Amino acid sequence: MYVAVKGGERAIENAHRLLAHERRGDRDVPEVTLAQISEQLSLGVDRVMTEGSLYDRELAALAIKQARGDMIEAIFLVRAFRATLPRFGASEPVNTGEMQVRRRISSTFKDIPGGQILGPTFDYTHRLLDPQLAEGFVPEQPATAEAPQTPAPRVTDILGRDGLIESSPQAEPDAPVGDLTREPLSFPADRDLRLQNLARGDEGFLLALGYSTQRGYGRNHPFAGEIRFGDVEVEFFAEDAGFAVPLGSIELTECQMVNQFKGSATEAPCFTRGYGLAFGQSERKTMSMALVDRALRARELDEEARSPAQDEEFVMSHSDNVQATGFVEHLKLPHYVDFQSELGLLRKLRQEFAEANDTPELREAAE
Amino acid sequence: MNAPTYNFAYLDEQTKRMIRRAILKAIAIPGYQVPFASREMPMPYGWGTGGVQVTAAILGPDDVLKVIDQGSDDTTNAISIRKFFGKTAGVATTTSTTDATVIQTRHRIPEAELHAGQVLVYQVPIPEPLRFLEPRETETRRMHALAEYGLMHVKLYEDIARFGHIATAYAYPVKVNARYVMDPSPTPKFDNPKMDNCAALQLFGAGREKRIYAIPPYTTVVSLDFEDHPFTRYRFDAPCALCGADNSYLDEIVTDDRGGRMFVCSDTDFCEQRQAAGHHGTERAAPHKEKAHV
Numbered sequence: 001m002y003v004a005v006k007g008g009e010r011a012i013e014n015a016h017r018l019l020a021h022e023r024r025g026d027r028d029v030p031e032v033t034l035a036q037i038s039e040q041l042s043l044g045v046d047r048v049m050t051e052g053s054l055y056d057r058e059l060a061a062l063a064i065k066q067a068r069g070d071m072i073e074a075i076f077l078v079r080a081f082r083a084t085l086p087r088f089g090a091s092e093p094v095n096t097g098e099m100q101v102r103r104r105i106s107s108t109f110k111d112i113p114g115g116q117i118l119g120p121t122f123d124y125t126h127r128l129l130d131p132q133l134a135e136g137f138v139p140e141q142p143a144t145a146e147a148p149q150t151p152a153p154r155v156t157d158i159l160g161r162d163g164l165i166e167s168s169p170q171a172e173p174d175a176p177v178g179d180l181t182r183e184p185l186s187f188p189a190d191r192d193l194r195l196q197n198l199a200r201g202d203e204g205f206l207l208a209l210g211y212s213t214q215r216g217y218g219r220n221h222p223f224a225g226e227i228r229f230g231d232v233e234v235e236f237f238a239e240d241a242g243f244a245v246p247l248g249s250i251e252l253t254e255c256q257m258v259n260q261f262k263g264s265a266t267e268a269p270c271f272t273r274g275y276g277l278a279f280g281q282s283e284r285k286t287m288s289m290a291l292v293d294r295a296l297r298a299r300e301l302d303e304e305a306r307s308p309a310q311d312e313e314f315v316m317s318h319s320d321n322v323q324a325t326g327f328v329e330h331l332k333l334p335h336y337v338d339f340q341s342e343l344g345l346l347r348k349l350r351q352e353f354a355e356a357n358d359t360p361e362l363r364e365a366a367e
Numbered sequence: 368m369n370a371p372t373y374n375f376a377y378l379d380e381q382t383k384r385m386i387r388r389a390i391l392k393a394i395a396i397p398g399y400q401v402p403f404a405s406r407e408m409p410m411p412y413g414w415g416t417g418g419v420q421v422t423a424a425i426l427g428p429d430d431v432l433k434v435i436d437q438g439s440d441d442t443t444n445a446i447s448i449r450k451f452f453g454k455t456a457g458v459a460t461t462t463s464t465t466d467a468t469v470i471q472t473r474h475r476i477p478e479a480e481l482h483a484g485q486v487l488v489y490q491v492p493i494p495e496p497l498r499f500l501e502p503r504e505t506e507t508r509r510m511h512a513l514a515e516y517g518l519m520h521v522k523l524y525e526d527i528a529r530f531g532h533i534a535t536a537y538a539y540p541v542k543v544n545a546r547y548v549m550d551p552s553p554t555p556k557f558d559n560p561k562m563d564n565c566a567a568l569q570l571f572g573a574g575r576e577k578r579i580y581a582i583p584p585y586t587t588v589v590s591l592d593f594e595d596h597p598f599t600r601y602r603f604d605a606p607c608a609l610c611g612a613d614n615s616y617l618d619e620i621v622t623d624d625r626g627g628r629m630f631v632c633s634d635t636d637f638c639e640q641r642q643a644a645g646h647h648g649t650e651r652a653a654p655h656k657e658k659a660h661v
Contacts, residue, residue, distance in 0.1 A: 008443070008446065009441075009446050009450075011443070012447060076407075079407040080409040083408070084373060084374075084377075084378075086379065181407075182404050184402035184403055184577040185577070322407065322411075323575050325411065325412075326412030326413040326414060326416075327413035327492070328413075329413065333414065333436070333443075333444050333473075334436065334437050334442055334444075335437075335474070335553075336437055336618060336619075337437045337475055337555055337616070337618070338474060338537040338538075338555060340616075340618060340619055341536035341537045341555035342536045343619065344536065345532070345534060345536040349531075349532070349534075
């Protein structure tokens with residue numbers, strides 16, 4: 001009975017062996033391949049890359065496989081690997097205005113230069129389970145058309161030309177990029193660190209917080225100005241070469257929310273912005289992120305911050321699911337030393353209570 | 368695939384340097400919580416990542432490492448962390464408190480007196496002693512800066528008013544070097560006096576909260592109390608059932624569902640050393656021993 005409490009080296013080894021066995025499942029069923037996960041569970045891979053802060057489909061697929069489909073565990077695996085990677089530097093800022101758009105919608109205008117492109121989306125599907133998909137279903141080839149030659153400028157840039165939306169703050173080109181994985185976070189945090197925190201933050205947590213702003217807890221009147229998903233080029237300024245060299249392209253989803261306007265005696269009223277960005281196709285994540293980003297700008301925009309989504313310390317300290325799951329689950333570790341201390345105190349207090357109130361049963365039980 | 372390769376004691380040298388700088392600052396300002404850029408470790412936050420990073424940063428090839436959890440060398444997480452360093456640093460490990468040069472601990476301070484040259488590394492979940500009185504970091508940092516600790520004394524006073532005692536049994540707050548109020552990590556308050564004027568260097572790592580703090584050797588550490596309600600240790604009033612010690616912190620082992628229980632030393636090394644020296648309690652078994660590998 002004591003052994004069960006203390007555990008031991010052999011118990012750990014055996015538990016790991018059993019885990020590997022359970023992970024494999026029925027050995028008569030073929031094993032899933034990383035390519036299958038990457039190709040057929042691609043949105044899961046996108047989420048693991050986004051919250052894991054590492055753009056590597058193969059490693060994310062491996063993490064999902066190793067984690068038996070537990071997304072937070074997979075994100076954790078990727079993060080732990082990422083922490084050991086050397087840093088060569090920061091890329092040039094990506095230009096999402098030049099994205100090779102695969103999907104792009106705006107809810108604020110009927111039509112926009114470059115057009116509304118529905119792309120691959122669950123939107124407007126009827127959520128009926130499809131028995132055809134159970135096995136061997138070969139979908140039709142997608143419809144194709146000539147790629148449009150017209151550029152697709154960002155909707156917020158179109159609004160910005162008329163001054164209808166606040167201008168996007170421009171970063172100092174020579175200022176170092178904030179990185180909360182390299183420097184400890186302190187409060188108040190600037191928007192670059194807030195956005196980094198939100199980009200790594202748990203999708204479910206941000207979804208709930210974003211939703212809470214829509215229900216009146218820090219309402220900010222959002223419109224989905226634009227959501228775009230596609231490929232963008234990543235460039236790195238090579239000191240040796242003296243110019244920026246392309247590293248490759250990555251898939252990104254960007255959401256620009258257009259929010260309630262502000263103005264004052266000296267400033268003409270204009271819309272404000274909320275911003276979301278994630279790897280792969282992650283629309284729920286980027287929309288939630290944009291809502292929370294806007295809510296967290298309360299201080300900067302002189303709004304009264306009264307709701308959880310507007311509270312920077314609250315949001316940023318609790319958004320990280322790897323931190324959250326670790327601390328919640330650490331309650332599984334033995335705590336019997338502290339518990340013993342509490343138990344001793346409680347027994348003493350109960351005994352004193354019993355003596356003061358002269359209840360012998362309680363006194364006996366306390367002793 | 369980008370196959371991983373790892374450095375001595377897992378962390379890269381740049382990260383170790385960053386942690387060492389934080390440690391040096393912490394030693395220079397006893398009890399002050401130094402923010403550091405805590406890394407994601409291959410074990411979960413809350414499972415000792417702060418302690419592991421501190422240990423990884425100070426460990427050298429000649430060090431002898433001991434890892435305890437709840438005072439015991441053979442609790443699952445202690446084994447897991449010891450194996451981690453055995454694997455990534457290849458250092459010698461021990462269960463002997465005296466032989467170890469670095470001791471990583473969770474929730475206990477060993478019973479045997481620590482000696483000069485040793486380092487005790489604590490795993491810390493919530494480094495901020497004022498956190499449950501004031502949840503905001505911006506506020507608590509200001510309170511520390513101004514040494515504004517009235518809130519803590521009010522809390523302790525309210526305990527006395529309500530219960531007749533200070534109702535904190537573990538993570539009992541201390542004042543270090545007559546300046547900073549510090550959380551000793553969730554050790555039972557029985558262990559608090561061992562921190563005072565200790566010959567060993569005491570380092571505290573909180574990974575999730577990204578803080579490191581320290582008590583240099585021979586530093587004054589005082590448990591907070593009142594003149595008319597002085598600090599008292601708590602220990603269950605019984606000798607250890609295995610070694611008969613009457614001065615060690617005890618685990619309560621429930622032996623049946625009819626109220627049966629026994630009390631044994633929480634510090635397994637201390638208990639085993641005593642048994643080896645011929646001390647015995649009422650029970651002769653060593654029930655925490657695992658069966659040997661086959």
